[in-house]
Structures are given as C-alpha cells and as structure tokens.
Amino acid sequence: MNDSRPIRAKSGTNHEGTSAHNRRVMIDALRINGALSRADLARATRLTKQTVSNIIEELERDGLVSSQEAVRKGRGQPSTPYGLVPEGAFAIGLQIDRHVTRAVAVDLVGSVLVRDEAGLPPGGPFNGTKVILDLVAGVRSKLAGIVQQSEKRLVGLGAAMPGPFGVAGSGDDPWMMEAWQKFPLLETLAAGTGLDVGLQNDAAAAATAERMVGAAHGLDHAVCLFVGYGIGAGLILNGELYRGANGNAGEIGMALLFADGKSTPLEHRASLASLYQHLSIDPADPDLYARINELALRGDHSIHAWVEAAAADLRWSIHLLETLFDPQTVILCGSAPEALVSRLFAAIGPLLPSIAERRGRTLPRLQPGIADPWSVALGAAAGPISRAFDPRFAAILKDSLQS
Amino acid sequence: MNDSRPIRAKSGTNHEGTSAHNRRVMIDALRINGALSRADLARATRLTKQTVSNIIEELERDGLVSSQEAVRKGRGQPSTPYGLVPEGAFAIGLQIDRHVTRAVAVDLVGSVLVRDEAGLPPGGPFNGTKVILDLVAGVRSKLAGIVQQSEKRLVGLGAAMPGPFGVAGSGDDPWMMEAWQKFPLLETLAAGTGLDVGLQNDAAAAATAERMVGAAHGLDHAVCLFVGYGIGAGLILNGELYRGANGNAGEIGMALLFADGKSTPLEHRASLASLYQHLSIDPADPDLYARINELALRGDHSIHAWVEAAAADLRWSIHLLETLFDPQTVILCGSAPEALVSRLFAAIGPLLPSIAERRGRTLPRLQPGIADPWSVALGAAAGPISRAFDPRFAAILKDSLQS
DNA sequence: TCATTAAGTCAAATGTATTGACTTAATACT
DNA sequence: AGTATTAAGTCAATACATTTGACTTAATGA
Structure with missing residues (x-):
C-alpha cells in the first residue's frame, strides 16, 4: 500500500544558479588567460558587456578581482584589464x-x-x-x-x-x-x-594541483599519473576532477599486470613501496628521500634496474590511460625524490603507439608534472x-x- | 605587436539556459521514475510548484508529456500524474x-x-x-x-x-x-x-542504449563492456556519456595484455574477430550469427575453449574498468550471437576482487545488458x-x- | 579637424523563478 | 453528518539576473 520509494531526480536551477555559474566562468577565464578587459570577457563568455560589468563589479567588491592599468590597443577607448587578486x-x-x-x-x-x-x-x-x-x-x-x-x-x-x-x-x-x-x-x-x-x-x-598551476592548466581532459608510496591516476574529465561513484576512480595501482605467469597489481611493481622493497630500505627512515636522491643521481645500479622495470610498467600504464580516457595529455607527477622521478620520466620514452597518436596533436603525449614532496598538500x-x-x-x- | 592569441573561456548562461535545464530535469525525472505529479516533481527537483506547473504546461503543449488519471492517495486533493508521451x-x-x-x-x-x-x-x-x-x-x-x-x-x-x-x-x-x-x-x-x-x-x-532503456537506466556511473566484432567500453560518467578529448574514450580493445612473453591487444583475444579466427570462419558469411548460435547452444568444444579464454580476459577487463572508473555497475553488452554472450556472461563469474567490493553495495558488480544485433542501432x-x-x-x- | 572604432555605462525591458494567498478536493476525526 | 485537516494545484504580484539599444568616453587614423 505504501508506494513510497524515493523519487530520484536531478536538481533544477534558478537565477542564482545562473549568476553563480557566470561568476565562476569569469574567474576561470581570468585564471586561464590572465587579466582581461570586460569587453574581452564578454566576447569569450558570450555574455553581454553589461552582464560582465555587473559581475566584475561584484567580484571587485568581493575582493576577488582588481583592475589594472588601462591598455591602449589601436582605436577606441582603452580597455581596463581585470585580474585575479591572489589574496581574494x-x-x-x-x-x-x-x-x-x-x-x-x-x-x-x-x-x-x-x-x-x-x-x-x-x-x-x-x-x-x-x-x-x-x-x-x-x-x-x-x-x-x-x-x-x-x-x-x-x-x-x-x-x-x-x-x-x-x-x-x-x-x-x-x-x-x-x-x-x-x-x-x-x-x-x-x-x-x-x-x-x-x-x-x-x-x-x-x-587538482596540475590543473590549477601545472601542466593541466586550462585543459579539460588530462590524466595525471601519480607515483608516490603507491601509484594512482588523477582524472580531469570535462574540465572537472572525476571521482567515480565512490571517490575511488583512477586507482590504477590495483590494475593487474600479468607477468611470469601470475598477476600482480601495478602498485607492487611501480611505486616507492616497491622500490623500498627492492632496495631493502625501511620506509620510516627520515632521510629516505635524500638517500634515494643521492643514489639516483649517482646512477646506482640497483636503482637503475628498478627504474628500467618501473618505466616499462609506466609505459604500459600511460598507454592504458590514453586508451581508456582519451585525454589531451598525460602528466607524470608524484610525491617522490625528484631525481628519481626525472630518471623515471627519461626512462619511459619512447611511448607505445596508441590512439593518442593523431594528426594535429599540439600537446606532448606525456609531460612532466609537479613532483616535489609538497605537491599532494x-x-x-x-x-x-x-x-x-x-x-x-x-x-x-x-x-x-x-x- | 599583434597580441591576439585566442581567449579561451567557458560559455556563460542566462534565463533560457535555466529554463532549458529545468525542462530537461523534468523529462529526466519522468523517465527515471515514471509518471509523477507536479507536486512530486517540485519536491524532487527542488523547484516550486508554480515553476513546475509552468514547465509541465509547456511540455504538454509541446506534446512531450500528458496527464494521466488522477490518483487518490490519502488526504488532500488527488494528484494528477504526468508521464512522457512516447510519440513526443x-x-x-x-x-x-x-x-x-x-x-x-x-x-x-x-x-x-x-x-x-x-x-x-x-x-x-x-x-x-x-x-x-x-x-x-x-x-x-x-x-x-x-x-x-x-x-x-x-x-x-x-x-x-x-x-x-x-x-x-x-x-x-x-x-x-x-x-x-x-x-x-x-x-x-x-x-x-x-x-x-x-x-x-x-x-x-x-x-547510451543501456542508459535509456537498459541496466544503466537512472544510473550516473556505469560502464558498458561491449563485445562485438571488436571490443570497447561505453562510459556513463556523472550521468553523461563520456567521449574523451577526441571521442575515443573507452577503446579498451587496444589495451595491451601481456601473455606468453608478448603483448597483445585485448581485441585480438576477446572479440568476435578473434572468435572468427579461432574457428576459421569467414566473417562475411551471412548466416554467421545463426551458425555460431547453434554451435554455442550445442556446447561445441572449440567454442567452449574460446569462451573460457575470452571470459578470463573479460574478467580482467572488468576488474580494470572497476579500478579506473569506479562505476556503480558494469554491464556486459554486445552485438553478437545471443547464446554466445550468455555463455560468456556465465563463464566470467566469479569476478576478481576489486575496489568494487564495498559495504552497502546494492547493484551487482556485473549485469547482463542488451546483446541483440540491433543494440548498436x-x-x-x-x-x-x-x-x-x-x-x-x-x-x-x-x-x-x-x- | 573629424570620422571611425572600441570600451564601457545607463535605463528600460524581458524572461524565469519565487512568494504568499487562495481554491479545490480528498480523508480523518468527532 | 459535519467539520477539521491535509495536500494538490492556481493566481497575481514580485524578485532577480540578463538583455537591449541608445549613449558616453577616449583613443587612432586620414
């Protein structure tokens, strides 16, 4: 009798939603392009000059943008660029x-x-x-x-x-x-x-960091292959971070590789955890990164072997990510000793042939990203x-x- | 001097965008839940009764929805459900x-x-x-x-x-x-x-078909593993089909499997193309599906071997898709002889342990989808x-x- | 000097959603 | 049977953000 299964529906929107979106679009445009005049913003966002003026005025009141010196560029009234205020x-x-x-x-x-x-x-x-x-x-x-x-x-x-x-x-x-x-x-x-x-x-x-200040700045489709204690992929799809149904999208460390007749998670083969095991190092060592950096810089044989093996796995991972996500670019980032990451990056090329090889590509298939210990924070x-x-x-x- | 790199920005929106969205939200709600009253729609979409009335009236004029018989359910005025008009x-x-x-x-x-x-x-x-x-x-x-x-x-x-x-x-x-x-x-x-x-x-x-009328109906995160002449994955992410930067997202057929010391695209191992090769059949044979259906139903040994091998590869693929996309469910669909798909489906279980095994799951990890020859059309x-x-x-x- | 071009403003208009009071029509209680 | 209560749905006025078109400002170029 009680037919009260919950009704599922997406939420509607109203004026405030419109306004909120347009504010965000302005901020995004200034973030991607640097300072822009109201007229530039109007053209780029397809809003009217008047609307842009209203929103810019509001954003300026809120301390999020500020005007810069007027710029003369040919005929017509000089334009006044507005830029993001970092302290906003x-x-x-x-x-x-x-x-x-x-x-x-x-x-x-x-x-x-x-x-x-x-x-x-x-x-x-x-x-x-x-x-x-x-x-x-x-x-x-x-x-x-x-x-x-x-x-x-x-x-x-x-x-x-x-x-x-x-x-x-x-x-x-x-x-x-x-x-x-x-x-x-x-x-x-x-x-x-x-x-x-x-x-x-x-x-x-x-x-998220790469999108704000790194190699994915302004891109709508990018995949960040992150090497840290574990390994994972951060997904920028349609201009937003993709989280999946439960926030676990991109956990490529659990992808299974078949080698030597048995299946192994990628994480066991290409991650700092696997390096520590390979080198028999205690991960709790406070000088860990310094030690590994030194080993990597001096071209230690044992590290070299791990780098070669891990690079092969990463090459496969990049191919897989390109195949499944069709991004504009893949970014190798990490929270790991910097020398190690750059060795890895160097060892990965050349990439495997994939659908990412297309006419008219402008971005590299693989780019180095932020890889210092503070990148996650x-x-x-x-x-x-x-x-x-x-x-x-x-x-x-x-x-x-x-x- | 000519500083005219193009300005990149997302588009803004206005009243018509708002209205367009709300119309779509209504239609979506009716599609997912079946016929609903204006009051139900108002609650579900968080719009006001008045707004819903206006939009429903408009949709009815446009022939997209129509009223059904009033329903008495407890106190209060009986509600008039509105449903989608198929001929709309x-x-x-x-x-x-x-x-x-x-x-x-x-x-x-x-x-x-x-x-x-x-x-x-x-x-x-x-x-x-x-x-x-x-x-x-x-x-x-x-x-x-x-x-x-x-x-x-x-x-x-x-x-x-x-x-x-x-x-x-x-x-x-x-x-x-x-x-x-x-x-x-x-x-x-x-x-x-x-x-x-x-x-x-x-x-x-x-x-797209599964989302409209199949197992992904009403789901916001689903992956359809499609077995046809080739093999691919169709991605429903955040309630929309995900296409990638170039419309090639989900091309899992090109993912590389390592076996027997060499790497092989999944497509060469688990697709109708691989079956035809395995059976030495000419894919241009007009009675192809009927013949294979018959072989599959009668438990032909050669097909059985292929099914077992392909099922193992699909098991891996499903694990991979769960790992990378974190969907609510994976759907096995195809454009292939029906008996073959059901054999494959049966041979896949049990699935590999993955992050999809979580407390409070309601949907099965793998569901059968549409697999008749008309599904792609x-x-x-x-x-x-x-x-x-x-x-x-x-x-x-x-x-x-x-x- | 003056036409032209472009940025930006002003005030009124437009288009949607919202608000609050009201009407309608059923059930539940006394 | 009568009345209160509950819920659906309507009406008219209002609020809010964008749009429109005319106007102002300020530069260049002929």
Whole structure:
C-alpha cells in the first residue's frame, strides 16, 4: 500500500544558479588567460558587456578581482584589464601520509604561502588527530600573520590521503585499511577546525594541483599519473576532477599486470613501496628521500634496474590511460625524490603507439608534472579553491547554492 | 605587436539556459521514475510548484508529456500524474558495420518502431553511401506511415560505427582506417537527410542504449563492456556519456595484455574477430550469427575453449574498468550471437576482487545488458534523444541554445 | 579637424523563478 | 453528518539576473 520509494531526480536551477555559474566562468577565464578587459570577457563568455560589468563589479567588491592599468590597443577607448587578486581567497591543504603529515596554505591563484609538516606517531588516527589539528592550526595562524583577513577568506580545508576509500577487506596494506578507514576523519577535521572539509586521494589531489598551476592548466581532459608510496591516476574529465561513484576512480595501482605467469597489481611493481622493497630500505627512515636522491643521481645500479622495470610498467600504464580516457595529455607527477622521478620520466620514452597518436596533436603525449614532496598538500588545498570558484555543473544546481 | 592569441573561456548562461535545464530535469525525472505529479516533481527537483506547473504546461503543449488519471492517495486533493508521451519525439539510429548497415526509428522512451538493414557493398563509403541513405530514407518513411507528424518530431540522426576515430596510421584493421576515416561521413549524412547528425563508436552507442532503456537506466556511473566484432567500453560518467578529448574514450580493445612473453591487444583475444579466427570462419558469411548460435547452444568444444579464454580476459577487463572508473555497475553488452554472450556472461563469474567490493553495495558488480544485433542501432538512435532531452552541463551554456 | 572604432555605462525591458494567498478536493476525526 | 485537516494545484504580484539599444568616453587614423 505504501508506494513510497524515493523519487530520484536531478536538481533544477534558478537565477542564482545562473549568476553563480557566470561568476565562476569569469574567474576561470581570468585564471586561464590572465587579466582581461570586460569587453574581452564578454566576447569569450558570450555574455553581454553589461552582464560582465555587473559581475566584475561584484567580484571587485568581493575582493576577488582588481583592475589594472588601462591598455591602449589601436582605436577606441582603452580597455581596463581585470585580474585575479591572489589574496581574494585562501585554502588549507592537508596531506596525511604514513609517517608524516603536511599542511600548506595557498591563495586564490595557487601560490603556497605557508607550509609545515609533522611526524605522525604510529598507532593510527587516534594518536595522530592531535598532531594533525595542531599542524593545521599552526599553518592557519601563520597565514593570519602574513595576510590580513585571511580567516574571512578561507574557503575550506582539503585533505588528501592514499585511497581507496570505503573498500571492504582485502587490504594488503594494513596501514590504510585497518586504522583510518573506520575513523570519521572528515567529521573530526570539521569539528576541530570549523572549516568545510573535503577529502580526496593523493592522485586526485595531484591532478587538482596540475590543473590549477601545472601542466593541466586550462585543459579539460588530462590524466595525471601519480607515483608516490603507491601509484594512482588523477582524472580531469570535462574540465572537472572525476571521482567515480565512490571517490575511488583512477586507482590504477590495483590494475593487474600479468607477468611470469601470475598477476600482480601495478602498485607492487611501480611505486616507492616497491622500490623500498627492492632496495631493502625501511620506509620510516627520515632521510629516505635524500638517500634515494643521492643514489639516483649517482646512477646506482640497483636503482637503475628498478627504474628500467618501473618505466616499462609506466609505459604500459600511460598507454592504458590514453586508451581508456582519451585525454589531451598525460602528466607524470608524484610525491617522490625528484631525481628519481626525472630518471623515471627519461626512462619511459619512447611511448607505445596508441590512439593518442593523431594528426594535429599540439600537446606532448606525456609531460612532466609537479613532483616535489609538497605537491599532494598543494593539490589538497587546490580542492576547496576549485570547488568554490571553478565552473562545475553541480554549482548551478539549486541543491548546492549556499546563500 | 599583434597580441591576439585566442581567449579561451567557458560559455556563460542566462534565463533560457535555466529554463532549458529545468525542462530537461523534468523529462529526466519522468523517465527515471515514471509518471509523477507536479507536486512530486517540485519536491524532487527542488523547484516550486508554480515553476513546475509552468514547465509541465509547456511540455504538454509541446506534446512531450500528458496527464494521466488522477490518483487518490490519502488526504488532500488527488494528484494528477504526468508521464512522457512516447510519440513526443523520434530519432533515427544508424549502425554502420563492416558488411551490413542497420537503421532503426525510436521514440522518446526508446521503443523501436521501425527497423531495417541492408548489406554494404565492399569498397568502402563511396559505394556504401547510397545504400545507407536509402536505408535511412526507408526507415524514415515507414515511420511516417506509422505515426502522424513524425517528421516534425524527429530530433536527429545518430550514427554509430567502430572506433577509434581520427587516429594516425597503425590500423591493423584495414576496414576502418583506410576507407572510412577520411570520408566526410557526418557531412554526407547531414546533406543527404537534412537532419542533425551525431557520431559515436559502437560501445558508446551501446552505453547510451543501456542508459535509456537498459541496466544503466537512472544510473550516473556505469560502464558498458561491449563485445562485438571488436571490443570497447561505453562510459556513463556523472550521468553523461563520456567521449574523451577526441571521442575515443573507452577503446579498451587496444589495451595491451601481456601473455606468453608478448603483448597483445585485448581485441585480438576477446572479440568476435578473434572468435572468427579461432574457428576459421569467414566473417562475411551471412548466416554467421545463426551458425555460431547453434554451435554455442550445442556446447561445441572449440567454442567452449574460446569462451573460457575470452571470459578470463573479460574478467580482467572488468576488474580494470572497476579500478579506473569506479562505476556503480558494469554491464556486459554486445552485438553478437545471443547464446554466445550468455555463455560468456556465465563463464566470467566469479569476478576478481576489486575496489568494487564495498559495504552497502546494492547493484551487482556485473549485469547482463542488451546483446541483440540491433543494440548498436538502438544506441545510435538514443544519442540524439539524449542530446535533446537529458540534463547535461553543455545544454545550459549559451553557445548551445538553439531557439 | 573629424570620422571611425572600441570600451564601457545607463535605463528600460524581458524572461524565469519565487512568494504568499487562495481554491479545490480528498480523508480523518468527532 | 459535519467539520477539521491535509495536500494538490492556481493566481497575481514580485524578485532577480540578463538583455537591449541608445549613449558616453577616449583613443587612432586620414
């Protein structure tokens, strides 16, 4: 009798959705092209000059854009370019890794203003929570010391940690599974900071960073192959980060390779974890990166062998990502010793033939990305900035309008 | 001096974009849930009753929805459900395959009203164009004979053929590469029919069909693994078909498997092409499907061996798709003899452990999909319907508003 | 000097969605 | 049987963001 299965539907939109979208489109245009005049913006966005004027005026009042010196270019009234104001918004990014946690504060254009890190005690989230919250609080107060009004312009806290999330059993990496998975991280961080909190995996964070300030800047279709303790792919599809149904899209580390008659996850063959095992190094060693950097620079034989093997696997991975996602470009990024990443990059070429080889290509099939230890924290911070300011379908819908 | 690099920006939107989106949201809600009252629609879409009334009135005038008998359910005025009118819109779908071309006419809800096929002469598109245009014209006129005003309600022609598109060289399938790739198919079809024409690959078409009338109905994240002459994946991501930067996303047939010390494209191991080779059958045989169906039903040993081997490869493919796309479900569909597909489906289980194994799953990880020979043509027809009526980000933007 | 070109503003108009009061029509309670 | 309650749906006025077209401003070029 009770026929009350829930009705599923997408949300509608209204004037505010329109306006929110147009604001985001303006900000996006200024981010991609640099400063533009109202007339340029009107042409590029296909809105009228008047609409652009209204929105720019509003954005200027909000401190997100500011006018620059007028530019004379031929006949007609000189144009007044408007550019993004870096201090218009800030976000905190937080990387939670196995033995360490890092936090950064970035501004609207993705510049890192504050960075700090702390060791994480063993024993999982219950012991680590205080360290993390203290680290965030420290970065936040340092930011407040550098810029005025930073607290009012803080749009959120982005957290990044290795995925996958919410998967039943099967963890052969006990770190992730047992301790953190059941811990209400988002709630704890939200309660402890009072900020809007988002969570993504390392690779997604790296992709978010590449899109804001790296090789994927202004691209609508890019895949970031991220090499860290594990390996994953961050996906920019249709101009937005793609998360999948459960936030686990791109977990290429779990893809199975067949070799020597048995199947092995890519993660066991091409990741820092596999390198540590190959070299019999303790991953908790605090000088880890320095040691590996040195070995890589000096052309150590054992590292060389790993690099060659890993590069072959990455070559296959890149081919696979090109085949399945058809991106404009693939970006190799990571959180790993820099010399190691550049050796890997060099060892990968030439790429396997794929559908990415097409007439009229302009971008390289593979590009180097950000690969310093702070890239994940940066990407974590880029998350809230992107959610708040980038054009996205979801931002138009009534169920996501805040004011 | 001439600083005129083009300015890149996304398009803005306006009232008409808002309205277009809300119309689409209504239609989508009715498609997913069946007939709904204005009040139900208002709650589900978060629009006001008044707005819903206005839009429904307009949709009813346009012949896209119609009222049904009032329903008494407890206190209050009885509600009047509105449902989609199947005859509200039509589209023609066209499959272009190696030796055959098929066309169907479908209505707004995806029912096939007319179907017809024709053999394609060898020699590529120049010889085939007339056959194809005649086939489309025939289906179109049969449709006009069945329903009134069908021409006025025809939203477009969707074509589907094997991918990939626009790839340089490397064709080991000479059929696709040499003949069709350079032929201006879209322009020829548009000129020959006067309709809006779209093009997608077989797998994408299959996914579009599954979303409209199949196992992906109402899902926002689904992957259709399509087995035909080749093999591909059709991707429904965020509720829309994902095409990639060049329309080639999902070409999993080109993914490389390592076996016996060498790498082989999946397509060479798990596709009808590989079966034909395995059985030494001529793919041009007109009774092909019937013969294979018979062999499959009688449990032929040679087919059994192929099924087992292909199933293992599909098992790996499904694991890979789950890993990279994190969909709600994977659907096995195809354009292949039905008995073969069901044997394959049965032989695939049990699936490999993956991130898809999570607490609270409701949908099966793998579901059977549409696998009759008409599925690609159906999906091709579903393309224009979807483009015209489903909620999509692009539909909001000014640069896509027609009227 | 003056026509031309382009940026940007002003004020009124337009198009959708929203608001709040109202009507209609059923069930539930007394 | 009568009345209160609940929910669907309508009406008319309002609010909000974009659009339109005329106008102003400020430069170049002939």
